[in-house]
Amino acid sequence: MPVRRTDxxxxxxxxxxxxxxxxxEVNDGYSIAHAAFEAERxxxxxxxxxxxxxxxxxxxxxxxxxxxxxxxxxxxxxxxxANPLPAICGRVCPQESQCEAECxxxxxxxxxAIGHLERYVADWERTQPLAIESAITETQxxxxxxxxxxxxxxxxxxxxxxxxxxxYEALHAPGGVLRYGIPEFRLPKAILDWxxxxxxxxxxxxxxxxIIGKTLTLDDxxxxxxxxxxxxxxxxxxxxxxxxxxxxxxxxxxxxxFLTRINLMRAYDFPNTxxxxxxxxxxxxxxxxxxxxxxxxxxxxxxxxxxxxxxRRSDEExxxxxxxxxxxxxxxxxxxxxxxxxxxxxxxxxxxAGLRCQRMQLGEPDASGRRRPVxxxxxEFVLPVDNVVLAIGTTPNPLLTRTTSGLATTAKGCLLADDxxxxxxxTMVFAGGDAVTGAATVILAAGAGKRAAHAIDAALRANGRxxxxxxxxx
Amino acid sequence: MTRILDARQLTPVTKLxxxxxxxxxxxxxxxxxxxxxxxxxxxxxxxxxxxxxxxxGTITIVVQEAGATTRRVCALESGDSxxxxxxxxxxxxxxxxVGHICGVGGGFGSxxxxxxxxERSALGDKTTTILxxxxxxxxxxxxxxxxxxxxxxxxxxxxxxxFRGLVTGRLARLIAGEGSGRPDAVVxxxxxxxxxxxxxxxxxxxxxxxxxxxxxxxxxTGMCGGCRVTVGGQARFACVDGPCFxxxxxxxxxxxxxxxxxxxxxKIASDRAGCAxxxxxxxxxxxx
Numbered sequence: 105m106p107v108r109r110t111d112x113x114x115x116x117x118x119x120x121x122x123x124x125x126x127x128x129e130v131n132d133g134y135s136i137a138h139a140a141f142e143a144e145r146x147x148x149x150x151x152x153x154x155x156x157x158x159x160x161x162x163x164x165x166x167x168x169x170x171x172x173x174x175x176x177x178x179x180x181x182x183x184x185x186a187n188p189l190p191a192i193c194g195r196v197c198p199q200e201s202q203c204e205a206e207c208x209x210x211x212x213x214x215x216x217a218i219g220h221l222e223r224y225v226a227d228w229e230r231t232q233p234l235a236i237e238s239a240i241t242e243t244q245x246x247x248x249x250x251x252x253x254x255x256x257x258x259x260x261x262x263x264x265x266x267x268x269x270x271x272y273e274a275l276h277a278p279g280g281v282l283r284y285g286i287p288e289f290r291l292p293k294a295i296l297d298w299x300x301x302x303x304x305x306x307x308x309x310x311x312x313x314x315i316i317g318k319t320l321t322l323d324d325x326x327x328x329x330x331x332x333x334x335x336x337x338x339x340x341x342x343x344x345x346x347x348x349x350x351x352x353x354x355x356x357x358x359x360x361x362f363l364t365r366i367n368l369m370r371a372y373d374f375p376n377t378x379x380x381x382x383x384x385x386x387x388x389x390x391x392x393x394x395x396x397x398x399x400x401x402x403x404x405x406x407x408x409x410x411x412x413x414x415x416r417r418s419d420e421e422x423x424x425x426x427x428x429x430x431x432x433x434x435x436x437x438x439x440x441x442x443x444x445x446x447x448x449x450x451x452x453x454x455x456x457a458g459l460r461c462q463r464m465q466l467g468e469p470d471a472s473g474r475r476r477p478v479x480x481x482x483x484e485f486v487l488p489v490d491n492v493v494l495a496i497g498t499t500p501n502p503l504l505t506r507t508t509s510g511l512a513t514t515a516k517g518c519l520l521a522d523d524x525x526x527x528x529x530x531t532m533v534f535a536g537g538d539a540v541t542g543a544a545t546v547i548l549a550a551g552a553g554k555r556a557a558h559a560i561d562a563a564l565r566a567n568g569r570x571x572x573x574x575x576x577x578x
Numbered sequence: 579m580t581r582i583l584d585a586r587q588l589t590p591v592t593k594l595x596x597x598x599x600x601x602x603x604x605x606x607x608x609x610x611x612x613x614x615x616x617x618x619x620x621x622x623x624x625x626x627x628x629x630x631x632x633x634x635g636t637i638t639i640v641v642q643e644a645g646a647t648t649r650r651v652c653a654l655e656s657g658d659s660x661x662x663x664x665x666x667x668x669x670x671x672x673x674x675x676v677g678h679i680c681g682v683g684g685g686f687g688s689x690x691x692x693x694x695x696x697e698r699s700a701l702g703d704k705t706t707t708i709l710x711x712x713x714x715x716x717x718x719x720x721x722x723x724x725x726x727x728x729x730x731x732x733x734x735x736x737x738x739x740x741f742r743g744l745v746t747g748r749l750a751r752l753i754a755g756e757g758s759g760r761p762d763a764v765v766x767x768x769x770x771x772x773x774x775x776x777x778x779x780x781x782x783x784x785x786x787x788x789x790x791x792x793x794x795x796x797x798x799t800g801m802c803g804g805c806r807v808t809v810g811g812q813a814r815f816a817c818v819d820g821p822c823f824x825x826x827x828x829x830x831x832x833x834x835x836x837x838x839x840x841x842x843x844x845k846i847a848s849d850r851a852g853c854a855x856x857x858x859x860x861x862x863x864x865x866x
Contacts, residue, residue, distance in 0.1 A: 274799050276615055276622070276662040284801070313664035315799060319601045341801040345813060352808060352832050354839040361802035369796065370619060375850050377619035378646050379796070380843035454835040501800050503818065 112214035113142040120434035124404045127288040127372060130431055131195070131223075139224040143172035146216045149208050154218060157206035159551030160193075160257075162186040164203055164218055171221055180229040183222060188260030188303065189253065189550060191230060191295045194223025196286060197547045198425045230298055238307030241266035244332035244564055247325045248272070249316045249504065252280020253546045254537030255337030256303060258553035258560075263306040265561050270331075271308060274315040274503075275368065280339055281538075282546070284368040285360070287398050289405065290428070317504035322511070326532065332567075333532045333560045336519060337553060340498045340538035346390070350448030351494075355382065355456035359389070359399045359495035366402055384490020385409045388459050390445055391495035392422040393543075397429065399493045400437050411437050412487070416444040416464050416477045442466070442477065446484065448492050459487045500539045518542050526556030527563075534560055580614075580663040583636060585656045588718040591643045592686045593652045594628070600635030602627070602665050608694035609790060609822050612639065612665030613798040616650045620661065623647050624795050624817070626767070627666055628689035628719075629696075640689035640718065646847035667798045671788060671822050673763055678704040680752065680761035681727070682745050682776050684768020685711055688718055690790060691767060696726035704728055706758040710745035710772065714738035729758045745772065746779045753783055761785060766825065770834050777825035787825035791816045793837060808832050 116132040117123075123130055134142065152165035163182050170179035183190045199205075199219035207215030246262055248255045251273040259269045277283055279296050304310065316322055316338075325331045343358035345351055357365075362381065365371040369379035387403035389396050392415040403411040413432075415422065418441045422429065433439075442464040451457035463483035466475035500517045512520040512529035519528055519535045526534040536552025538544055584596040602612060611624045629638040641651045651660070671694055673679070679698050681691040688709050699705045707727040711717045712735045724730045732740025733748050741748050745768075753760050764787040766776035773789040780787040796802040798817045805816040808829035814820060 274664065275797060276664070284797075313662050314601065315664060315667065318666055319605065319664070321605075341799070343801070343803040345803065345806075347813075352806060352813065352836065354836060358803040361796055361804045364796050364802050369621060373619070374843065375846050378617075378621040378847050380840050380847070382840070382843070503800060 109145055110213040112217045113138050113145075113220070115217070115220050117431075120431075120436070123289065124401075124435040125407075127405055129292050130289050133227055134220055134224045139171055139221060140174070142217050142221055143168045145209065146172065147208050153206040153208065154203040154216075157203040159202065159547045160187045160554050162203075162222070167225060168216065168218070168221055171225060176225060176228045177232075179225045180232075183225055184229075187550065188257050188264075189299050189546075190222050191226035192253075192282060192291060192299055193547050193550065194219055194221075194226050195291050195295070196545075198545060200426050202547065230295075234302065234305055236302055236305040238305065239264070239266060240268050240307045242268065242564075245270065245330070246333045246335065246560060247329070247331040248335045248337060249322070250274070250280060250337040250339060250539075251278030251300075251310055251312075252337055252339045252537065252549065253282060254339075254539075254549035254553035254556075255280070255335065256300065256553070257550040258335045258337060258536065258557045259308045260303050260306060261554050261557035262560065263303065263308050265557065267561070269308050271310045272314045272316050272320070273310060273312045276312050277368065278310050278312065280337075281341075284364040285395065285398065287363065287367055287402050289401070290398065315503065317507040322504065322508045322530075322533065332564055333534065335526070335553070335556050335560065336504065336528070336533065336535035336539055337537045337549070338501055338504055338539045339549075340543040341501045342499045342517075343494070344497045344499060345494060346445065346496060348445060348447050350450060350456065353448050353450055353456045354454050355384065355490060356448055356492045357494070359391070359395045359493050360498065362399055362493045363395070363402065366406065372406060381406065382491075383408055386412070386487075386489045387491040387493065388412045388414050388445075388487055388489040389493045389495055390414050391497070392417070392419075392424055393495060393497075394424050394428060396495035397424045397432050399495050401428075401432055401435060403491070403493070404435055404437065408491075412440055412489075413437060414440045414443050414445055414459065414461065414487070416442065417474060418442055418466060421474045440487070444477065444479065445492075449486065456489060456492055459489050459492055461485055461487055498538075498543045500542070516542060524555065525559035526552055527559060532560075532563065579659040579661060582654055582656055582658050582660065585654060585658075588640065588686075589716050591652075592640060592716075592718055594638060594640045594689070594719075595651075595654070596636050596638050597660065597663060598635065599637045599663055602663070603630045603632050603635050603637050606630040606637060606666040606693075607670030608697055609671035609690075610666035610668045611798070611821060612637070612663050613667060613795070614651070614660050614664075615662040616647055616654075617661060620650070621647050622662075622796060622798060624667070624792065624798055624821075626687075626690040626790065626792075626821075627693065629692040638689075638692070640686050642686040645844045646851035649848065649851045664798070668817055668821050669819065671765060673765070673786070673788065675701050675703055676762040676786070678706070678759065678761045678763075680706045680708065680749065680764045682708045682749060682764060682766040682768070682772075683710070683723075684745060684766075684772035685716065686718060687768030687772075687790070688723065691765070692719065692722060692726065694765060695723060699726055699728065704758070706731065706752065706761065708733065708745045708748050708752075709740075710734070710768070712736065731757065744775065746775045749776065749779050753780070753785070763787070764825075765822070766790075770830060770837065773825065774830040777828070777830075781826050788822045789825040789828060790821050791823060791828065791833060792821065793833060794839065
């Protein structure tokens with residue numbers, strides 16, 4: 105093994121030149137030797153602080169100990185007891201700011217590669233025959249709105265607790281942002297399908313093409329359909345636009361549209377599939393979060409010669425996972441930091457031809473604690489582009505809240521929900537994930553789904569005694 | 579899977595389907611649409627709900643062959659199934675009882691007037707339906723609309739049925755007091771050029787006019803923003819805020835340009851759908 109014990113065992117990856125032009129997964133995954141070596145780096149702390157950094161509190165030390173001992177089945181059991189989506193979280197969690205940020209090896213040395221090990225164990229499990237059986241023992245049924253990360257985790261946890269669960273999904277396939285947003289090269293759909301198959305094996309029912317708030321109302325679920333509790337995991341799917349001139353020109357996409365066409369609708373396989381996307385030679389992606397990185401790297405894979413990030417702040421303020429940023433650099437993405445878009449320029453035929461921008465400099469910190477970008481006078485210039493993709497954030501979709509009375513929201517449209525339980529302003533209606541927090545991460549959504557599952561369980565057990573204790577007061 | 583209970587050819591390129599969709603039928607309102615998909619790898623296309631029967635648990639849609647997906651839909655028959663049907667999506671036509679309502683239907687857009695005119699008649703509004711098409715054979719659902727409207731007036735470009743000329747010509751006559759007289763509100767559903775012409779016809783008279791926009795859509799639930807329509811200078815999502823908007827506020831130029839973004843790809847897909855029969859050139863995503 106060509107590494108020192110002080111260094112993280114590197115993740116084997118597909119070469120940057122090749123992968124920038126295909127949709128195969130970037131990371132190849134550890135071998136058993138990599139995993140054993142990396143697991144041995146764990147200090148087995150008496151108080152494993154890494155667990156404090158994990159939103160779903162995986163017993164990290166314990167599963168890594170099992171890996172080191174070669175007990176993969178044990179490791180898998182421990183992982184899955186805490187996280188119903190380990191193969192996904194091992195791939196998309198920002199470990200550097202969570203578990204690995206707390207690791208005792210960190211500081212002087214590299215932290216243990218907890219994410220890589222989680223992925224290794226989950227992938228090992230995927231090679232084994234599925235040994236999961238439905239264990240539905242309860243009679244009170246629970247409805248979940250949205251088959252994204254928080255909904256899937258909430259469902260998995262409730263099924264584990266014995267409840268019959270039905271997930272209602274608006275789109276034709278489950279997964280939410282895991283399917284329409286995160287690209288194949290970062291999270292293969294086969295992995296997502298496998299995790300969902302496990303949930304189904306546990307007895308979770310998934311009903312697609314039903315839009316709660318349209319096809320059925322939330323009150324239908326608790327009323328005529330007889331669900332004892334509802335969990336809302338509708339995410340933050342509404343794309344924001346900049347409101348700059350030229351934004352409605354052809355060739356300008358929200359990141360949601362761009363990624364949904366390619367991921368959910370498989371436009372990369374057009375015309376074998378029916379949904380097209382038009383990606384030109386030069387693509388500018390506005391923003392520097394994970395969605396922006398996904399979009400810009402997808403643009404490269406769709407054949408763009410130059411794929412650019414345009415961001416009004418600097419790399420210091422970027423919110424993308426560090427691994428995605430490094431991969432983007434390796435793949436040849438170019439970065440225009442401290443650059444703010446002012447206008448999309450028309451080619452004369454209604455298509456985007458350029459992006460008029462302005463250089464920025466960093467001023468005093470703003471409300472987010474990050475230094476506020478301030479325009480530099482007389483610094484305007486035009487980037488020639490064929491496409492502009494806006495990855496400047498999303499807000500919760502208003503479909504459900506518009507048609508549900510008594511569901512309290514913030515001014516930004518986020519659902520008001522109790523931090524500890526997810527309970528909303530409606531009796532026995534819980535919520536979690538991006539619908540509550542605004543756009544955040546898969547694992548935070550998973551954590552919220554898990555907490556809500558336990559709160560629902562507790563409330564249903566308490567209901568046998570006193571129903572009124574589950575009222576929230578907003 | 580959603581089962582097709584009836585399929586009926588209305589014109590050589592237009593087909594009516596009655597679908598078993600009890601949940602959608604139970605909550606559908608005039609002006610709303612469904613998203614449908616016909617095959618794995620197929621696109622999601624918006625189709626306006628023409629009618630619904632809550633008791634029978636069925637909805638009616640009318641599909642015109644225009645692109646790959648609509649060709650595949652139109653090849654289906656009674657007893658076949660659609661892979662995915664989701665809805666009802668969008669907002670209902672928002673119009674208080676006003677007195678005399680005139681529905682203007684162009685081509686297969688006429689179908690979307692069925693449930694609307696029926697409900698307005700039931701609400702006590704005076705109702706007039708104007709149907710337009712190039713020629714007699716392309717006029718659809720005239721009898722059905724006659725049953726739910728106070729009056730039906732037909733216009734054909736070639737004069738083979740009803741009045742010779744465009745729907746806007748007839749509408750102008752009504753506004754001038756002919757026939758059933760000046761409408762208090764107009765709802766136009768059909769090709770973009772027709773809807774724009776209706777908007778220009780009513781604008782000088784200050785008659786409240788709604789049009790049902792059919793921009794390209796991917797998800798139909800507010801997620802992609804591809805269906806944004808400029809209304810009164812603001813970007814609105816047709817799938818959530820619409821599809822019906824104030825005709826006098828809609829930026830039709832932008833909407834027409836955006837609807838043609840994928841003409842090249844639609845031709846490729848349509849040809850691959852196996853029907854390069856000289857009827858190509860429409861766009862794959864048509865709400866009415």
